Amino acid sequence: MNDAINPVAEPEDAASGEGAAGPQHCGLIAIVGKPNVGKSTLLNALVGQKISITSRKAQTTRHRITGMRTLGATQYVFVDTPGFQTLHANALNKSLNKTVQGAVGDVDLILFVVEAGSFTQADERVLKLLGKGIPTVLLANKLDNVHRRGDIAPWLKSMQEKHEFAEYVPMSAKNPKDVERLFGICEKYLPEQPWFYDEDELTDRSEKFLAGELVREKLFRLTGDELPYTSTVVIDKFEEEPPQKKGQKRLLRIAATIVVERDGHKAMVIGDKGERIKRIGMETRVELEKLADAKVFLELWVKVRSGWADDEARVRSFGYE
Numbered sequence: 001m002n003d004a005i006n007p008v009a010e011p012e013d014a015a016s017g018e019g020a021a022g023p024q025h026c027g028l029i030a031i032v033g034k035p036n037v038g039k040s041t042l043l044n045a046l047v048g049q050k051i052s053i054t055s056r057k058a059q060t061t062r063h064r065i066t067g068m069r070t071l072g073a074t075q076y077v078f079v080d081t082p083g084f085q086t087l088h089a090n091a092l093n094k095s096l097n098k099t100v101q102g103a104v105g106d107v108d109l110i111l112f113v114v115e116a117g118s119f120t121q122a123d124e125r126v127l128k129l130l131g132k133g134i135p136t137v138l139l140a141n142k143l144d145n146v147h148r149r150g151d152i153a154p155w156l157k158s159m160q161e162k163h164e165f166a167e168y169v170p171m172s173a174k175n176p177k178d179v180e181r182l183f184g185i186c187e188k189y190l191p192e193q194p195w196f197y198d199e200d201e202l203t204d205r206s207e208k209f210l211a212g213e214l215v216r217e218k219l220f221r222l223t224g225d226e227l228p229y230t231s232t233v234v235i236d237k238f239e240e241e242p243p244q245k246k247g248q249k250r251l252l253r254i255a256a257t258i259v260v261e262r263d264g265h266k267a268m269v270i271g272d273k274g275e276r277i278k279r280i281g282m283e284t285r286v287e288l289e290k291l292a293d294a295k296v297f298l299e300l301w302v303k304v305r306s307g308w309a310d311d312e313a314r315v316r317s318f319g320y321e
């Protein structure tokens with residue numbers, strides 16, 4: 001079964017290293033920052049398609065996600081990281097923090113994302129992890145939320161004292177022009193070397209992974225702030241059937257379990273007469289059908305597993321490193 005959105009190229013498939021637009025450049029760019037600063041929104045905008053889930057709730061990103069974009073002779077390979085968490089030291093958070101540290105050690109450029117005009121202790125803690133060896137751009141996101149633009153210049157100046165940033169980029173991940181400009185800024189830092197992926201690849205994550213992420217996104221969006229972030233989603237079944245007739249789409253049969261910590265949370269996910277879980281399933285299906293260009297059958301279940309986020313073995317069994 002081929003469940004990759006775009007399978008990773010075999011070396012012999014990779015381009016020769018020289019194209020019409022000149023020698024190929026390629027490199028890894030880590031997107032790092034505390035929870036909720038807009039890292040996933042930025043990654044999706046850079047890749048041009050949704051590959052990382054977003055919500056208003058902090059800590060929706062739990063995995064290292066690679067997205068890529070090839071423009072002209074340059075291939076940008078982005079690494080999204082979970083918001084760095086220091087408040088609670090449970091097994092889930094330890095695993096998240098390890099993922100962040102692993103993600104920044106081997107990249108060509110770091111985009112350190114903060115909210116424009118703000119620098120909190122949580123930002124400081126993330127910055128401390130970054131070290132000095134790798135060029136780091138201060139990306140001051142959500143500029144559209146700053147109403148007194150005059151305040152930004154002195155704030156940027158104060159940021160110079162915090163770290164030796166390579167560049168300072170106030171912008172909004174929701175503004176396509178800003179995102180376009182960011183490519184030009186990142187390009188300079190990527191070495192001349194053959195591309196790692198095919199030109200039209202967007203992510204190395206599988207459809208199965210994306211299905212789980214989409215359920216999780218709908219879950220958090222539709223439960224608002226009521227549901228703790230420790231709830232998670234496990235894909236129990238992911239089967240692909242080829243189209244029955246010419247012109248039809250292939251079929252994905254998916255079963256997923258939403259794992260929550262308490263009976264009360266289960267009732268919250270199910271909703272009045274099952275309304276909420278129905279909506280989670282329907283919205284996931286519609287979006288996945290578009291993303292995967294397939295017909296999707298999705299079955300959703302809810303299970304209570306109290307204390308899972310404190311239990312290291314269980315955190316691993318749910319797919320966190």
Ligand SMILES: Nc1nc2c(ncn2[C@@H]2O[C@H](COP(=O)(O)OP(=O)(O)OP(=O)(O)O)[C@@H](O)[C@H]2O)c(=O)[nH]1
Nearest residue numbers: 036037038039040041055058059060061083172173
């Ligand atoms: N106004 C405004 N809101 C933004 C911008 N970028 C992101 N947001 C919003 O900020 C919230 C958090 O965005 P995410 O992309 O999920 O943040 P994240 O940093 O990936 O969060 P974690 O997964 O918790 O680490 C969402 O409600 C986004 O819509 C921006 O440029 N302007």
